[in-house]
Amino acid sequence: MLGKVFQWLFRIATGLVVLAVIAVSLVYWFAARSLPDYDKTLSVEGLSAPVEIVRDSANVPHIFGETDEDVLFGLGYAHAQDRMWQMLTMRWTVQGRLSEVFGTRTVDIDKLLRRLDLYNVARRSLEVQDDATRAKLDAYAAGVNARLDEVNNEALGRGAPELFLFNAPIAPWTAADSLAMGKIMALQLSGHMANEVMRARTSLALPDPERLRDIMPDAPGAGIAALPEYAAMFPGLPRYAEGAGFSEDPLSPVNPVALAGASNGYAAAPSRSAAGGTLLANDPHLGFTAPAIWYLARLELQSGGVIGGTIPGIPSVLTGRSERLGWGLTSSYMDDQDVHIEQLNPENSEEYRGPEGFVPFETRRSIIRIKNADPITITLRETVNGPVLSGSDYNLSTVTPPGHVASVSWTALEDEDYTIAAGIRLMSAGDIDEALTALEGFTAPSQVITLADQRRIAMKVLGKMPARDPAHRSEGRLPTQGWLPENRWNGYLPDSSNPVFIDPEGGILGNTNNKIVDRAFPEHVSFLWGDTQRIHRWRRLMQNRQVHTRDSFIEAQLDTVSFTARSLLPLIGADLWFTGEAAPEGTPERLRQRALELLADWNGEMNEHLPEPLIYSAWLRALQMRLIQDDLGPLAEEFIHVQPLFIERVYRDIDGASAWCDVRQSGPTETCVDIARMALDDALIWIDETYGDALESLRWGDAHQATHDHQILGDVPVLRHFVNIRQSTSGGTNTLLRGATKGTLPDPFLNVHGAGYRGVYDFADPNSSVFVTSTGQSGHPLSQHYDDLAQLWRRGEYVPMSLDADLARAANEGITVLQPRQ
Structure with missing residues (x-):
């Protein structure tokens, strides 16, 4: 009897295993159907004529055609081959259709996204493009659609494995879609609106509004003397109102x-180059995803290879x-956004206050369709x-009083936007003068472009700069009354105003x-800048050499020494x-002494294999929280990243900033030394609970893992192990090899934002130039090229950036x- 039971159990178990294998095999087969065939x-x-796409050993497509339009057709096809899911997700985002x-x-x-209406702005922008740009946009769209047709006609697994899980209709790609991609990038790169709101909330929360200049300081250099008190502009607002923070949904x-x-981005002229040619290096920083947003490509245009x-x-490249x-x-970081507080008509909420009385909103309704739920209708209003x-x-x-609403002015909402056209024209420029001409009309997102031709170097701020009234109440730094003429934009400054x-x-x-630049408002460019720390290390590396090489530029790009650590640790410690008597082993005092001994001998290098970067980072994080918690209350939790200038102001007691060290609610008067010691103890307790108390064996890389996570499947059990790319990394928020940290518990030091692309170009020998991305060319998790560049990127290695067609063909992985x- 027992034998028969065992036989049946064995048969059932075997059957289940067989069914599981069949199921996995079917899933793999369906998913693998969408793997591109490159040959x-x-x-x-x-x-108009044949196009050839040669895939080199790193899967970089080299695209050859008779006309520029044909080549861009090939680029559209290659993009759709490797990144269809990424493109569709970005399009659904900008259209406000993710919920479908x-x-x-x-x-x-x-x-x-519906309220910002970026997609319709892009469609209106398409109408003002010149014929040449429109032809190139149409050709690119036709290339994307050629891949969509191929997928449909040959049943190629819907083009991406994710589309089996999220079955949604796919509309043909259009020229407007490409313009909309520029709009969504502008939104991802914008920060002034969020900064205005945070500045206003902090002003309201602080017992002493004068201390706002400490916690949200200007970049060093001459600046404005004072801001209006936000509470005075809009009386009656609560001293603190709880906010929702920013969405951590990876699709946001x-x-x-x-x-x-x-x-x-940096460049050297021939006089500073060992080989006598110009040098240029660039590593743009964006949020990490799998795949990375960047895609390497070579285009053979009529003007030459790019x-x-x-x-x-x-x-465009x-x-x-x-x-x-x-x-x-x-x-x-140009200040290209302003928040306006609009007063509603108490008698008619469909009107808002203007300079000469109440005027009606422009309104329309928009229906948001939701998968597995009823659609909702929202009313869009515009001032x-x-x-x-x-x-x-x-x-x-x-920050919005009762009876008011908030509106936003933003350069990316401009219909006459030639940003994408400028990028297309730039590829055919032969020197700096032609490049600067090609870039005219660039609107948003505002960027600094660094240029190097064979003889010269240049740098320019791109993007339309708002023309603000010199009498603007907050100079664009706080939300202001939208009905006051002096707070409204007066068009844009001429392009000649851009530095x-x-x-x-x-x-x-x-x-x-x-x-x-240090210019007076309103030609100031910005009061908010994105870096006050890395620039010091970059300047030192550039000035340490009389002449530079490709390798010295790579060395700077990969530099992990933190100027911030070197400057702040001597202050706070x-x-x-080396003070106090030796403490017994196992006591908090002894642990603190060991931590201080390690930091005292540390050179500030944020190396993934060292313990010091983790101890330092945890200390600074705990220190800032100790300093601000009693003054800002719950709002302190929203200052998720350490503000180096704030710590420096406090510990140098600039304009009385050491007042932050005293805990106002306590009886005794705490000194900054007390706060530094208590914060170090806080940090060591957190480290002990998270990683253990063996300080010497800690690794910064265990906490500072680069999180190239799939935007949709990255949190799905089991699947996440196949689609996420996690790597131990060096660097930090304030190193040239930038790895900005998440900032929130339980993993505050995850590396979430950095250089998804690195390139170094040497015009003494252009084909010795190199580049790399942080994941791989393919967005398909089953492709060998999904993560094949990731380890090179982590180790600071590159792949050749050559325009030699024979070299690409010699080791090609396929020719399409x-x-x-006909």
Whole structure:
């Protein structure tokens, strides 16, 4: 009897195993159907002559065609081959249609995008493009659609494995879709609106509004003397109103200010180059995803070859080089957003106050369809200042008085936007003068472009700069009364107002999102800059050498020494180093002494294998919380990243900033030394609970893992182990090898934002130039090219950036020939 039971159990178990194997095999088969075949000939519509796509050993497509339009057709096809899911997700985002695919989780994101109306702005922008740009946009769209047709006709697994899980209809790609990609990038890189709201909330929460200049200081250098008190502009607002913070949904295009955009770009003239040619390096910083947003490509245009980093959906090389010209982008932090508080008519909520009385909103309704739920209808309202946002967007409700709403002015909402056209024209420029001409009309997102041709270097701030009234109440730094004429924009300043630097005497140009000009408002560019720290280390590395090489530029790009650690640790630990008697082993005092001993001998290198970066980072995080918690209350939890200038002001007691050290609610008067010691103990307790108390065996890389996570499947059990790319990494928020940290518990030091692309271009020997991305070319988790570049990127290695067609063919992984369909 027992034998028969065992036999049946064995049969059942075997059957279950067989069924599981069959199920897994079927899933793999269906998923693998969408893996691209790179070695084929395909007849397509929309070409004037054959196009050849040669995939080199890193799966970089080298695209050859008779006309520029044919080449961009090939780029569209290659983008759709490798990154279809990424392109569709970005399009659903900018259209405000994510909820049709993902259900209720994305309703708030859709509402924001519908209110901003970026997709319709892109459609209106298409109408003002010149014929040449329109032809190129149409050709690129036709290439994307050729891949969509191929997927449908040959049953290629819907083009991406995710589309089996999220079955949604796919509309053909259009020229407007590519313009919309520029709009969604502008939103991801914008930070001034969030900063205005946070500045207002902090002003309201502080017992002493004068201390606002400590916790949210200006970048060093001359600046404005004072701001109006927000409570005085809008009396009756609560001293603190709880906000929702920023959505941590990976699909959200809205980031905290510290993660709104960053990058490094620098160039050397021939006089500062060992080989006598110009040099240029660029590493733009964005949020990490799997796959990375960047896609490497080479285009053989009529003007010559172009190679570098593209973003799927956009038909241009955004950072890269030709034989004669190199270019790189960094976020400029131009103040291109203003929040306006609009007063509603008490008698008619469909009207808002203007300079001469109440006027009606422009209104229309928009239906958001939701997967597995009833659709919802929202009313979109617009003022002369811009669209009206919800109180839940950017925590606007916390700074908006009753009877008012908030609107936003933003350059990306401009219909006459030639940003994508400028990027297309730039690829054909032969020198700096032609490049600067090609970039005219660039609107948003504002960027600093670094240029190097074969003889010269240059740098310019791109993007339309708002023309503000000199009498603007807050100079664009706080939300202001939208009905006052002086708070409204007066169009845009002329392009000649944008800072430009050409052929500097020292032969070196660079930008780390730092303050680049010191000009009076309203031509100031910005009061908020993205970096006050990396620039010091960059300057030291550039000045340490009389001449530079490709390798010295790579060395700077990969540098992990923290200027912030070197400057702050002597301040906060000044009265703690080597003081006090030896404490017994196992006591908190002994643990603190061991931590201080390690930090005293540390050079500030944020190496993944060292314990000191973790101890330092945890200490600084705990220190800032100790300093601000009693003054800001719950709002302190929203300052998720350490503010180095704030810590420096406090410990140097600049303008009385040491007042932050005293805990107002306590009886005794705490000193800054007391707070530093208590914060170090806080940090060590957290480290002990998280990693153990063996300080010498700690590894920064265990906490500072780069999180290239799949936006949708990254949190799904089991699947996440196949689609996420996690790597131990060096660097930190304030190193040139930037790895900005998440900032929130339980893993505050995860590396979430950094250089998804690195490139170094040497015009003494252009084909010795190198580049790399942080994941791989393919967005398909089953592809060998999904993560094949990730380990190179982590180790600081690169792949050749060559325009040599024979070299690409010699080790190709396949050649696709697209032929015009007769």
